[in-house]
Amino acid sequence: MKLIILDRDGVINQDRKDFVKSADEWIALPGSLAAIARLSQAGWKVVVASNQSGIARGLFDMAALTAMHNKLRKELAALGGAVDAFFLCPHGPDDGCVCRKPLPGLFHDIARRYDVSLDGVPAVGDSLRDLQASVQAGCRPWLVRTGNGEKTAASPELPPGTEIRDDLAAVVDALLEA
Ligand SMILES: [Mg+2]
Ligand SMILES: [Zn+2]
Numbered sequence: 001m002k003l004i005i006l007d008r009d010g011v012i013n014q015d016r017k018d019f020v021k022s023a024d025e026w027i028a029l030p031g032s033l034a035a036i037a038r039l040s041q042a043g044w045k046v047v048v049a050s051n052q053s054g055i056a057r058g059l060f061d062m063a064a065l066t067a068m069h070n071k072l073r074k075e076l077a078a079l080g081g082a083v084d085a086f087f088l089c090p091h092g093p094d095d096g097c098v099c100r101k102p103l104p105g106l107f108h109d110i111a112r113r114y115d116v117s118l119d120g121v122p123a124v125g126d127s128l129r130d131l132q133a134s135v136q137a138g139c140r141p142w143l144v145r146t147g148n149g150e151k152t153a154a155s156p157e158l159p160p161g162t163e164i165r166d167d168l169a170a171v172v173d174a175l176l177e178a
Pocket of ligand 1 (some may be wrong): 010094
């Protein structure tokens with residue numbers, strides 16, 4: 001099985017400093033959904049692993065999150081793509097959960113759900129914590145320069161071997177060429 005794990009905000013859609021709180025505020029980045037559709041059509045299973053502490057902060061509820069993901073799914077389906085599943089951490093930074101990235105809990109959930117090892121599975125993120133969580137689970141980290149990515153690219157803590165591309169479309173180009 002060809003599996004890829006994507007962060008959401010700053011990778012698939014525009015991030016916002018005040019959190020993406022509704023379907024109206026969920027706006028795809030240029031080319032991101034077409035890139036996911038190319039993966040789907042090439043037989044990849046695409047899953048999303050996302051911190052959504054806005055839930056714990058009371059900024060939006062699960063119904064709003066579902067509405068955002070329904071919008072994503074609808075726009076993606078129109079391009080011939082699909083997300084297989086969303087793995088979400090709804091907790092806040094002080095909740096002591098094991099799923100909030102940079103901890104690898106969401107990645108371990110994905111490994112269990114699909115009954116696979118994540119060794120070498122590509123994981124795409126725009127923040128350091130995405131990359132840190134993914135390498136702890138054995139994934140191969142890919143950094144995009146969208147969202148927080150430009151800042152992240154300059155970090156001295158970037159995990160060794162991190163591949164850097166301009167955006168998700170460029171990551172998909174590299175994966176489909178390989
Ligand atoms: Mg992000
Ligand atoms: Zn959590």
